[in-house]
Amino acid sequence: MVTGRKSPLNPRVLIVGNYCHDVLIRDGDVLAETLGGAASFISNVFDGLSIRCNLISKVGQDFKYQAKVSHGAIVVPSSETTMFHAYFDLGLGGNGREDRVLKRVSACEPITPMDLPDTRFDFGMAVGVGGEILPETLERMLEICRVVFVDIQALIRVFGRDDGAVNLVNLKESGFYPLLPRIGVLKASTEEAVFVDVEEIRKWCCVVVTNGKEGCKVYWSDGELQIAPFLANQRDPTGAGDSFLGGFVAGLVQGLSVPDAALLGNFLGSLTVEQIGLPKFDLRILQRVRDEVQRRKMQCSSYCYERSDGELKFSKPLGHEQFHASLGTAKLPYLQTVQECRCDLPRSPNSVEQSLPNQYTGHPKLLPTPFHEEPVRTIDNEP
Numbered sequence: 001m002v003t004g005r006k007s008p009l010n011p012r013v014l015i016v017g018n019y020c021h022d023v024l025i026r027d028g029d030v031l032a033e034t035l036g037g038a039a040s041f042i043s044n045v046f047d048g049l050s051i052r053c054n055l056i057s058k059v060g061q062d063f064k065y066q067a068k069v070s071h072g073a074i075v076v077p078s079s080e081t082t083m084f085h086a087y088f089d090l091g092l093g094g095n096g097r098e099d100r101v102l103k104r105v106s107a108c109e110p111i112t113p114m115d116l117p118d119t120r121f122d123f124g125m126a127v128g129v130g131g132e133i134l135p136e137t138l139e140r141m142l143e144i145c146r147v148v149f150v151d152i153q154a155l156i157r158v159f160g161r162d163d164g165a166v167n168l169v170n171l172k173e174s175g176f177y178p179l180l181p182r183i184g185v186l187k188a189s190t191e192e193a194v195f196v197d198v199e200e201i202r203k204w205c206c207v208v209v210t211n212g213k214e215g216c217k218v219y220w221s222d223g224e225l226q227i228a229p230f231l232a233n234q235r236d237p238t239g240a241g242d243s244f245l246g247g248f249v250a251g252l253v254q255g256l257s258v259p260d261a262a263l264l265g266n267f268l269g270s271l272t273v274e275q276i277g278l279p280k281f282d283l284r285i286l287q288r289v290r291d292e293v294q295r296r297k298m299q300c301s302s303y304c305y306e307r308s309d310g311e312l313k314f315s316k317p318l319g320h321e322q323f324h325a326s327l328g329t330a331k332l333p334y335l336q337t338v339q340e341c342r343c344d345l346p347r348s349p350n351s352v353e354q355s356l357p358n359q360y361t362g363h364p365k366l367l368p369t370p371f372h373e374e375p376v377r378t379i380d381n382e383p
């Protein structure tokens, strides 16, 4: 069980999920071929914020991006790299949201418990995209990681036998349901949240539901909290949820409160939708973000986590709105205007919007008590 304590000094993070090849298609034309997979978007955020992490991902010999990724993947000679075709045909969605139809056209082999390092981590992230995370893999992650963050897409995706069409099943029907009380945070998009009984799950773990340009909402057993979004000119929604989760966990790893970390997640999500495929973050923005996070940590250290009983304090962290404003300002000079933006993929109406009002609280399960110091086994594929 995870308790609400200060984040350990040098937290160890484990990301588990396959890299993939993404092909973005509209009206029969290939718009882009890019590196994909939640693991690539999340490690991109961690790299951008200079946070160390360990990553377990499997690919085939056909993997095109081994030289590009900062964390090498395990190459499985007998397997192909997971590949998705994402169809962005106009008229999809119909609800004002940027929906895409996904097909998994090839799948690398699953990540098994044997593939995971035999060492302890403070934060674990189960972020599969193509069915590569098995119940036993998640179970092993729960054993070796103090707190585990799970993207629901790793749990509820099923794939059409003939065409690989991605469909979703109710979480209760997945083999993962019994593990839920042991996870720290379940992240779902608004579309995916329909496949979960949030009212039931929130009694066991923190649930974060992202909602595109509206930002996100954090639910826990006896409260919920809306976290404000940031302005963005959306060009491609792919990976927004992944970068959100990367930013959220990166914030917690650095000792931010849950609302501040979720704000950082929203910020990274908003940067991601402005580019096609895996984003190249502007170095000036990243520097501003690192500075703002440091400033925020200093501000909060005096009141956010310090309670004599060692539990998190669940009152509004002063300056949360200011933190939102500062991050927003960091991005503003570089925010592409609608005219400048080459919209290769359909953009949702009103994607440039004012922030929503914000409330505050936090969740006790999210900051791990550090494991006793143990020798770190070097993971072979870590650079």
Ligand SMILES: Nc1ncnc2c1ncn2[C@@H]1O[C@H](COP(=O)(O)OP(=O)(O)OP(=O)(O)O)[C@@H](O)[C@H]1O
Binding pocket: 188, 189, 190, 209, 210, 211, 212, 213, 214, 215, 216, 229, 230, 231, 232, 233, 234, 237, 238, 239, 240, 241, 242, 243, 244, 265, 266, 267, 268, 269, 270, 273, 348, 351
């Ligand atoms: N158009 C947008 N404008 C501003 N912020 C956005 C926009 N789209 C996404 N975001 C940010 O990114 C976060 C995640 O987006 P979203 O809810 O679309 O995730 P998702 O559907 O899981 O994405 P994907 O499956 O494409 O990775 C949102 O909570 C929000 O903070």
Ligand SMILES: O[C@H]1[C@H](O)[C@@H](O)[C@H](O)[C@@H](O)[C@H]1O
Binding pocket: 020, 021, 022, 035, 036, 037, 038, 039, 041, 084, 102, 129, 153, 238, 239, 240, 241, 242
């Ligand atoms: O690269 C993308 C991205 O990781 C998305 O979050 C996921 O839904 C897609 O399956 C994947 O192809």
